Structures are given as structure tokens and as C-alpha cells.
Amino acid sequence: MQQVCRPTRSCDVVEGCPDPRLRPGVLGYRGFAISLDRPRERLEIPAGVVTLVLGFGSTLHIRDATRRPRCTGTSRPETFTSLLAGLSTRARVGRHEGELSGVEVLLEPWAAYSLFGVAMHELVDTLLPPEAVLGPQVDGLVAALAASPGWSERFALLDSVLACRAALGPASSPRLVWAWRELRRTGGMVPIHALVEQSGWSWRQLDSRFREQIGLTPKKAARVLRLRRALGLLAQGRRPARTAAMCGFSDQAHLSREIKTMTGRTPREFLAARCASAARPMSGDRISGEVTSLVLSG
Template sequence: MDRWAGGLSRCEGETGLGQSLACRPDPRLSAHVLGYAGSHYSGARTVVRRIAPIDGIKLIIDFENLDRRMLAANGAGAHREPPSPVVGLRTGPLVFEQTGTDHGMVVGLTPLGAHALLGLPLRELPAYAGFAELLGPRAARLVDELAHAPTWSARFALLDRRLLGWLDPDRRLASPVQAAWDLLNATHGRLTVAGLADRVGWSRSHFEARFRTQIGITPKAVARIARFHHALRLLCRPDPPRAAEIASVCGYADQPHLNREFRAFTGCSPTRFLSLPDQET
């Protein structure tokens, strides 16, 4: 499973029998699309799903009529959410209760991809919104086409065709903002905001303002997410390093700092999160 999907969504409850698979996009979409995933778990079921922040935008495409209710991170409260949600950049977990047959797809988009494919300024993209609410009829048509495609291969190919058709090459991020985003992910968030501003040739205040306008969250927040991803990948290894070693390698002050950040991003401890079944959608 690609880094944007694997390990970042966990289920509490019976996951049922089914299948999940992933696919890379057409190379022409590589700067815009992190990857595709599909899943089909038979039988109606109720699960509580925790989605940690990813380094991009997550489009969840529902083929079945799911009852999805957003919860607080501690599991309290509930309100119904729209189908086929778009999950934006954020610094906290999403926790929701889902009832029904889990059959659908996930598309991971980079900030550039969300801008060039969906035409959405990230500063205006909420943490969680309905796909049809954001894009109207073309979103509904795409969901319907994907649901009725005969095979997963046909669905992945259809996504390539439709997204290539939606791509607007004139919609770009400012080059220094794109460079800073790439540096933060390449270094696992180990660069300071001042260091990033110096590298891209802007003053710190101008850099922070432009970055937040185009990405929707601050460079410091992106660095925290990148460090979390690095720590999670190490924790998910078959023979992971000790937690104190992971904290040191990933740039945390100590193990308690790692634990606090993990809880901030997932709503639970590392041990609890990793004990839950891994889900892609």
C-alpha cells in the first residue's frame, strides 16, 4: 500500500470479508495524484474509523449508501455526513461511525492536484465536505461511472481518463510554495520555517503567508504531519525500532513528545492505533 493510504486509517469493530487493492495513476498525473485504492467488504456492518492526517487531500468515493456519522475524537457525539466525502488537509484526526456495505474507492491528491484537477483553492477547502457539494454534476457523474464499471482495472483506467480530462495545466502553485512543500516531505519535516524561507528566497513572514494561502495550513503544521508519517512508517515495520529511538530519529524531543503528537493526530495512543485493523477507505 502506498504511503498516503497504508496505515493511516483504522477500524474499530468487525471489518468483514472482502478485498482491497491499490494502483498508481497514469505517469502524466504523477505530480497531481498520490494513488488510487479500491475496496469491497461484503455485508452490512458498523465500524468506527479513525483517519489520521495525510500529506494530501483524500477523496472517498462511495458506491453504496453508507450511513456515516462524524464523532468527536473521543467517540462522543454524532452528526450525519454527506456521501463520497473529500477530506482536506488538517492537523487532527477524523473519527466517524459507518454503517452499511463498504464498497468504493479512494483517490489521494497532492495540493497541486487538488488545485489543478478540482479547481479548489486549498484555503477554501474544509477538512471534510461532500464531493458533489464541491463539484456538482461532474462529481455525481464520475461516482456513477465508477460504480457501474465492470472491474477494478476498468475503474482505475476510468479515473485516469477523467482526471486527465479535468487537468488544468494553468492552475499551479507558486514555485517557492511547491518547492517548500516538496522539501518538507523529502526531509520528513526536519527543516525549520526560517530555513525553508531562506531556501526559497522569501522573507519568513512573506513565505508563511503565501504558503498558508496556497496550501491552507501553515508550513509548521505540514512539518508536524511529515514527522508523524515518518514515525508511523517506522512503527509499522515488522521489527520496529524502540519508541525512544524513533522519537530521536524523527526529531521529537523525547518519547513523551512523540506520544503527545501521535495522540494529537490519531486521537489515541500509538499502541491502540496500531492494534486496530488497517483499512484503506
């Protein structure tokens, strides 16, 4: 097991590599212990991953980042100690009061299908307490994780629990895994008809398998992955017009509309917030090499 520790002022993050039996479906573990003297807000962008957070007591308040507060009832935050989040098509803002600790597990959606045994479309743009899917044994797992003497022991416990679930859960389709990897590899640019032809499925079968084992249809999944690639290029300094052409948008205006729709910010606003975020503690992205997060305050 490999670990990388990143102390950042009063925040500690420890990254763990899952057991080989769980890879590549389980992308990684992230242990975190945050102790600040002020609240913190963090924007999480649609990233094409399923997230399981097992918290050790403090609460996290999460709201939709793309809805305006004046829209009655649409931006009211949900409160969690632990949570399970499927694929998302819009950004969220998470807020805590300064104290937060726990473990985050990042999963490929097809691996989450096998581990959790539910149709992934039921989790799209949804936040749930983990026990709603994993059952009441989650409380015991969280207690055992919190009581473990260190992060190595916590990650080893997760390895054991997840390996048992993977052995008992429904198998994901190899053709589906291949198609998803092609979408990811190309940043959502591979033509859907090419996936249909090479998978040997019909359009309807491909859509059905994606909804079951990924959560989104191939077209909607490609939209999320194009956003992910575009934000990465913009953060590297690419010009918006060039980024739009490289990521399959019809023009710069189309790119700007998609970013605003899915993150709640224009490209200019997003890049300014990204720059400000870099100066704050624990501002790293959840996936190495990808733009997934912005620390907005704290």
C-alpha cells in the same frame, strides 16, 4: 496502467496507478468493495494527503476521533456517500454498516489545488460532499464509475476526467512543490528558515503560498509529517525515546502528547490497536509504507 488486487476475505481492494500525465500529484487510486455481516469502524490518521472518495451508494459515518463523546455536539458523526477531505490535523473514525463500495483518489495537496481550483486552507480539517467543490457533474461521474464493467475501466475514466481538470485548473508553484517535497522527504524536520532561504520567498510569502496551495502553514504541515514519521517508526519497533529524538520532539513526553492530541490515543494504546488491526480484513494502510489507518472493529 498497473493494478494490484488484494482480496481479503469478504473485502476486495484494487489499486490503480494514475496516468503519467497526473503523476506525481495524483498518488493513486483505490477501488474497494466491502461486504460484511457486521458494522466496521476504521481510524484514519493525519497523513498529509487530500482524499476524494466517490461512493457507489452506501453511507459512511465519520466523527472526530480526538473528541470525547461526553462533549456535547463535538463527536456527532457526519454522513456521506461521497466526500472530499483536505489535509487533517486530527484523526477521524469512519463507520459503515458492513456494505461499502467506491473509488478513493489520493492526491498531493498542491495537485488538489490545481484540480479543484480552490484555496486549500478552506478544506483543512473539513469534510465536504464533492459537488460543493467540483459541481453537480460529480453525480454523473459517480454513476458512470458505478456502471463501468470493471476497475480498469473505472480508473481509465478517472484518468480522463482528472487530466481535463488539471489542464484547466490553476498551476501550482514549482517553488511551492519543491518546499513541500522537502518537508515530506525530511519527515517535517527541515528548518523552515531553510525553506525560506532556498525558495527565495519571505516568511510571509512562504506561509501564504502554503496556505493557498497546501492548506497549512509550513510549521503546521511539518507537525503532521513529524507525526506520520513517528508513528511509522513506532510501528517498526523503535523505542519511544529514540523515536522522539529522531523526529524532532523535545522528549518522549512531548511525543506522547502529540500522538494523543492528534490521534486520540497514547502511543501504547495506538500500538496495541495497530496490532489488533492487522488481524482484520482490509486492514492495509492507504499509502504504501506509511502508517495511516487502523481497523477498530468489523
